[in-house]
Amino acid sequence: MLGNLGRSLTDAMKKMAGMAVIDKKAVKEIVKDIQRALIQGDVNIKLVFELSKKIEDRALNEKPDKGVTASKHVITIVYEEMVNLVGKEAHPLEITGKPYKIMFLGLQGSGKTTTIGKLARYLQKKGFNPAIVSTDTWRPAAYEQLKQLTEELHISLYGDPENKDAVDLAKKGLEKFKNQKIIIFDTAGRHKDEQDLFDEMKELSSVVNPNEAILVIDGTIGQQAHDQAKAFAKTTDVGSIIVTKLDGSAKGGGALSTVAEIGAPIKFIGTGEKIDNFEVFDPSRFISRLLGMGDIQTLIEKAEEAVDEDVAEETMKHMMSGKFTIKDMENQFQMMGKMGPMKQIMNMIPGLGGKLPKEASKMTEDKINQYKIIISSMKEEEKLNPKIIKHSRIHRIAKGSGRKPEEVKDLLKYYKGTKKAMKGLGKRGLGGGQMGRLMGQFMK
Numbered sequence: 001m002l003g004n005l006g007r008s009l010t011d012a013m014k015k016m017a018g019m020a021v022i023d024k025k026a027v028k029e030i031v032k033d034i035q036r037a038l039i040q041g042d043v044n045i046k047l048v049f050e051l052s053k054k055i056e057d058r059a060l061n062e063k064p065d066k067g068v069t070a071s072k073h074v075i076t077i078v079y080e081e082m083v084n085l086v087g088k089e090a091h092p093l094e095i096t097g098k099p100y101k102i103m104f105l106g107l108q109g110s111g112k113t114t115t116i117g118k119l120a121r122y123l124q125k126k127g128f129n130p131a132i133v134s135t136d137t138w139r140p141a142a143y144e145q146l147k148q149l150t151e152e153l154h155i156s157l158y159g160d161p162e163n164k165d166a167v168d169l170a171k172k173g174l175e176k177f178k179n180q181k182i183i184i185f186d187t188a189g190r191h192k193d194e195q196d197l198f199d200e201m202k203e204l205s206s207v208v209n210p211n212e213a214i215l216v217i218d219g220t221i222g223q224q225a226h227d228q229a230k231a232f233a234k235t236t237d238v239g240s241i242i243v244t245k246l247d248g249s250a251k252g253g254g255a256l257s258t259v260a261e262i263g264a265p266i267k268f269i270g271t272g273e274k275i276d277n278f279e280v281f282d283p284s285r286f287i288s289r290l291l292g293m294g295d296i297q298t299l300i301e302k303a304e305e306a307v308d309e310d311v312a313e314e315t316m317k318h319m320m321s322g323k324f325t326i327k328d329m330e331n332q333f334q335m336m337g338k339m340g341p342m343k344q345i346m347n348m349i350p351g352l353g354g355k356l357p358k359e360a361s362k363m364t365e366d367k368i369n370q371y372k373i374i375i376s377s378m379k380e381e382e383k384l385n386p387k388i389i390k391h392s393r394i395h396r397i398a399k400g401s402g403r404k405p406e407e408v409k410d411l412l413k414y415y416k417g418t419k420k421a422m423k424g425l426g427k428r429g430l431g432g433g434q435m436g437r438l439m440g441q442f443m444k
């Protein structure tokens with residue numbers, strides 16, 4: 001649906017899945033991607049900029065709730081602002097009063113007649129039995145189209161191809177179906193000129209006195225939908241909108257967003273030529289599908305599985321500040337197990353490859369595993385305060401882990417070396433937050 005828009009937006013959202021801390025540059029990049037996707041989808045430029053400003057402001061200034069990761073925080077903001085863009089809440093069609101009169105409006109070719117069939121079918125499925133009145137005296141085929149459709153659906157139709165007076169047809173239809181629960185009026189989509197068409201709509205509207213006037217707009221016209229909707233709204237009290245042809249239309253996003261601006265809610269969308277290609281429009285469900293939220297949720301979960309971002313950040317902070325303990329090192333080893341050796345990780349960090357601490361570069365997976373076993377035999381107090389690990393403790397740990405005391409000493413040497421080297425890196429200005437984020441990215 002909506003051509004490539006969904007895919008481009010989903011791609012932009014996916015980039016966020018591994019974000020461990022909110023980083024200005026990363027947020028700006030994502031906002032740029034979203035802008036590009038929306039502009040290509042013919043969304044009005046002013047709306048695009050308003051939206052991107054809101055996303056950026058909120059992402060950078062609002063504090064995420066406790067336990068909410070950076071990626072989830074930003075993704076939720078993008079999602080919420082996109083929902084606002086297309087109308088916030090769902091406005092389901094409510095049938096109140098009898099007969100409930102629905103008058104369809106829309107330019108020829110917008111898909112009006114097809115959509116009447118779709119709505120009738122939808123209402124039938126809900127247990128209603130709507131009747132249809134055809135007042136389109138300009139396109140005789142419209143009556144034929146409705147006749148065929150209503151016969152298939154076993155729905156009552158009133159129309160008279162010989163009668164060229166739309167208002168008279170409406171009056172007769174009203175009389176004929178006055179005991180019906182729902183009456184749907186089809187109207188012309190073209191006239192001698194546009195003004196005549198609008199005059200006729202006005203007159204029909206005063207005769208029918210509809211409970212709801214539904215405007216049908218062709219989604220493929222993109223943001224031009226705004227002016228069209230406004231022109232109709234001037235003559236008739238447009239109560240709701242149906243945007244059609246959203247299947248594959250590259251400009252559908254533009255139509256949906258500008259139409260939402262005129263105030264009448266979009267209640268349904270057309271997603272194909274078949275009678276069942278018709279959906280209730282619910283902004284939040286629509287946007288979550290468009291952004292591929294299901295996929296993104298899975299991606300976030302995967303990233304979170306690979307690394308507990310809080311632990312990663314805390315460990316990094318300790319590493320940089322010199323407070324690095326064996327407990328932090330244990331966390332680091334656990335993360336590294338999922339990311340590959342330290343050397344590889346450090347090489348990926350721009351500008352750090354050459355300045356790799358000697359101890360870190362020598363680490364191999366076997367060595368990490370050996371260290372992990374030794375650490376598992378340490379007491380919590382030893383991990384948090386390695387200074388207390390002296391002669392007798394070294395022997396106890398070695399025994400408990402089935403290793404030689406030299407190997408425990410080797411680990412302690414590695415720990416001290418890393419602590420010193422990391423403190424040096426911290427002084428060179430790579431913040432713990434940045435490191436945490438980098439770790440998050442490498443662990444995707």
Ligand SMILES: Nc1nc2c(ncn2[C@@H]2O[C@H](COP(=O)(O)OP(=O)(O)OP(=O)(O)O)[C@@H](O)[C@H]2O)c(=O)[nH]1
Pocket residue numbers: 106107108109110111112113114115136139142187188189190244245246247269270271272273277
């Ligand atoms: N792909 C696609 N085509 C649609 C959709 N809705 C309508 N159409 C097609 O659009 C064309 C015009 O639809 P109609 O219902 O005949 O047009 P109309 O707006 O009723 O025209 P008038 O009766 O003259 O006002 C037809 O070929 C429909 O099949 C949709 O959601 N998707």
